Amino acid sequence: ISVRNHITMTTGLDYNVDFACTDPECLTYLNNPGSYWYYHNAPYTLIQSIISGAINSDFDSYFNSRLRDKIGMQGAWVPFGYNKFYFGNARSMARFGLLCLNNGIWDDQVILADNNYFSSMINTSQGLNPAYGYLWWLNGESSYRLPSETSLFQGKLVPNAPDDLVAGLGANDQKLYVVPSKKLVI
Secondary structure, eight states: OOHHHHHHTOOOBOOSSOTTOOSGGGOOBOSOTTSOOOOOHHHHHHHHHHHHHHHTSOHHHHHIIIIIHHHTOOEEEEEETTEEEEEEOHHHHHHHHHHHHTTTEETTEESOOOHHHHHHHTSOOSSSOTTBOSSOEESSOSEEOOTTOOOOEESOSSTTSOTTOEEEEEGGGEEEEEEGGGTEEO
16 A cells, blocks of 8 residues: 555555544455545544654654644644544634645745645546545546545536635535635635
8 A cells, every 4th residue: 555545545445444443453455555445534644654754753743844834824633533633723724725726835935845746636646536636625527436435426526616626625524625716715
């Protein structure tokens, strides 16, 4: 299972378990990596450990120094069961949305320098769910899959929204919408 499988929700891990559980007994094989799309919280949560291992530091400090503090966000990563969610205020999420709207640039400072990654993040990342990039939901595609669903639905994710809308859809109904054609962050 690659990092790309984790951020595209194509790990192939069994989703017929507590899909937030990150204990080894919950991370069992069901499908070949890359062959099946299913929104699974465990791979999302494990990304933080993968990053920590890659940088040889804790994730929270890395996130704060590389992103939060540079764009003036307020908030923190809070453990919640097996998961660790970011809790911030609406203004902080708007700042993150503006960073994405400006292609990773904040006040003329490049925060996300990898243009290829940024482009891949907000475009279809695999052929199994056209409406999913790298942890971002994409509008304007011909079909989509939803969390906790195995079905493929026809049409756009948000039918009345512009095709270029990208969305961060988080736990507890947190939503962040970015619409580049309208220069809009909601």
